[in-house]
Amino acid sequence: MNKMKVRFAPSPTGPLHIGGARSALFNYLIARHEQGQLVVRIEDTDLDRSSREYETEILESLRWLGMEWEEGIDKGGENAPYRQTERLDIYTDYARKLVESGHAYYCFCSEEELEQERLQLMEKGETPRYLGKCRSLSQAVQEEKRNSGIAPTIRFKVPENQVYVVNDLVRGQVTFESETVGDFIIMKSDGIPTYNFAVVIDDVLMGITHVIRAEEHLTNTPRQLMIYEALRFKRPEFAHISLILGNDRQKMSKRHGATSVIQYRERGYLPEALFNFLALLGWAPPGEEEILSREQIIAAFTLDRVSRSPAVFDIDKLNWFNQQYIKRLNIEELHTRLKPFIEKSPLVGQFEALGDKERTFLLEAVHDRLVCLEDINEYLSVFLGETVYEPEAVEVLNQEGVAEVLKYFAANLSEFEQPDEIKAYLKAIGKELKIKPKEVFMPLRCALTGQMHGVDLHYLIGVWGKAETLKRLQAAQNKFNL
Ligand code: GLU
Numbered sequence: 001m002n003k004m005k006v007r008f009a010p011s012p013t014g015p016l017h018i019g020g021a022r023s024a025l026f027n028y029l030i031a032r033h034e035q036g037q038l039v040v041r042i043e044d045t046d047l048d049r050s051s052r053e054y055e056t057e058i059l060e061s062l063r064w065l066g067m068e069w070e071e072g073i074d075k076g077g078e079n080a081p082y083r084q085t086e087r088l089d090i091y092t093d094y095a096r097k098l099v100e101s102g103h104a105y106y107c108f109c110s111e112e113e114l115e116q117e118r119l120q121l122m123e124k125g126e127t128p129r130y131l132g133k134c135r136s137l138s139q140a141v142q143e144e145k146r147n148s149g150i151a152p153t154i155r156f157k158v159p160e161n162q163v164y165v166v167n168d169l170v171r172g173q174v175t176f177e178s179e180t181v182g183d184f185i186i187m188k189s190d191g192i193p194t195y196n197f198a199v200v201i202d203d204v205l206m207g208i209t210h211v212i213r214a215e216e217h218l219t220n221t222p223r224q225l226m227i228y229e230a231l232r233f234k235r236p237e238f239a240h241i242s243l244i245l246g247n248d249r250q251k252m253s254k255r256h257g258a259t260s261v262i263q264y265r266e267r268g269y270l271p272e273a274l275f276n277f278l279a280l281l282g283w284a285p286p287g288e289e290e291i292l293s294r295e296q297i298i299a300a301f302t303l304d305r306v307s308r309s310p311a312v313f314d315i316d317k318l319n320w321f322n323q324q325y326i327k328r329l330n331i332e333e334l335h336t337r338l339k340p341f342i343e344k345s346p347l348v349g350q351f352e353a354l355g356d357k358e359r360t361f362l363l364e365a366v367h368d369r370l371v372c373l374e375d376i377n378e379y380l381s382v383f384l385g386e387t388v389y390e391p392e393a394v395e396v397l398n399q400e401g402v403a404e405v406l407k408y409f410a411a412n413l414s415e416f417e418q419p420d421e422i423k424a425y426l427k428a429i430g431k432e433l434k435i436k437p438k439e440v441f442m443p444l445r446c447a448l449t450g451q452m453h454g455v456d457l458h459y460l461i462g463v464w465g466k467a468e469t470l471k472r473l474q475a476a477q478n479k480f481n482l
């Protein structure tokens with residue numbers, strides 16, 4: 001049997017969205033699972049909206065997520081070129097074949113005529129479609145129209161009263177009636193093919209065995225089936241994967257927050273976390289465990305576990321995944337991943353000035369708290385920035401007994417090596433002064449950070465060291481007369 005060959009065919013009209021990334025991922029996963037091949041082809045026939053910048057960005061997003069492909073746009077391969085605007089001769093040839101075999105014809109109708117037909121059908125309550133005015137123009141009339149300067153489109157002649165059936169690998173049997181489809185354009189008057197035509201020619205010539213794509217293309221499938229039939233091409237298998245909905249069960253859109261992969265990257269989601277999360281948008285792993293490595297997902301990924309119902313994009317779940325993946329990094333890896341985020345911070349100089357030991361304390365302190373890598377900025381301000389006092393913290397500092405705790409702390413703090421020593425010291429203060437641990441921690445935290453909550457106090461002190469801690473404390477004591 002032939003090896004499975006699938007493709008991801010983005011239109012470079014915007015950045016790679018979550019939905020596109022999920023389609024790409026499912027193709028990638030099944031290709032790896034089956035030890036087949038993945039092709040990446042660029043469908044840039046919408047000349048006004050396509051750009052090379054988007055193309056580059058899409059490929060970069062795919063790579064960042066950890067996908068690679070055997071054949072395609074920047075890889076080359078035996079079916080090059082992989083950009084549709086570089087394949088126009090191929091489409092022209094096949095369109096001509098369809099005209100010659102009577103499956104397609106030249107259409108000279110103007111925009112105005114088409115608009116009028118549309119309006120008339122709508123007035124009658126019918127589906128707007130092309131009724132076939134140019135279907136049987138004589139050669140002479142065609143010649144005349146051409147000579148008068150009209151550049152024709154080429155329309156596909158939709159067979160009458162046909163039923164098209166596709167056994168979709170996700171949706172099951174889907175039936176389409178040809179009556180609902182009017183003769184549709186396959187080549188525009190400027191020689192550019194339409195999506196439904198180019199996609200068939202490319203999928204066939206590139207040897208695609210399985211077309212796996214978003215559900216929104218299901219309505220395009222009957223037109224494509226007609227072209228397969230007319231050209232006597234063997235059809236591939238189809239699998240249409242469900243929509244992705246936001247938490248409110250509406251189609252995912254900008255309203256739901258970040259929609260492009262780049263945005264998630266910029267916020268500091270780890271690619272492996274997003275990879276894992278996207279794989280679960282419409283695919284259910286066989287076991288209970290959801291945190292799965294790339295290899296585990298590949299090993300388990302089959303189309304029969306892809307769901308027909310819409311997937312829900314739950315940002316809280318993604319955040320949880322990201323946090324789990326961050327927790328699994330060791331401190332060195334965490335540092336490497338955080339670097340690009342730290343470099344953008346105004347406190348980068350202060351961070352770089354830290355000694356190895358202090359830097360490690362800082363990273364250890366934030367490790368379990370980061371939801372996204374960009375959260376490091378907040379923590380850098382607490383560790384390395386100016387203290388900003390929130391009103392609740394000021395209230396704490398005005399309470400009775402606070403001055404005594406701060407004084408005791410300052411007077412008895414010795415040099416230390418590890419945050420744990422500070423932890424023990426803070427405990428001892430409570431015992432010595434016969435107060436609850438909280439009555440030690442709160443005043444110190446509020447004085448030293450200006451905040452009621454945050455990273456463990458002994459880590460903060462660990463990073464600052466004795467001298468800096470006492471300096472900060474003195475500043476608070478002066479400010480609040482403590
Ligand atoms: N270029 C189409 C898109 O970006 C791909 C459709 C297909 O996979 O057939 O939606």
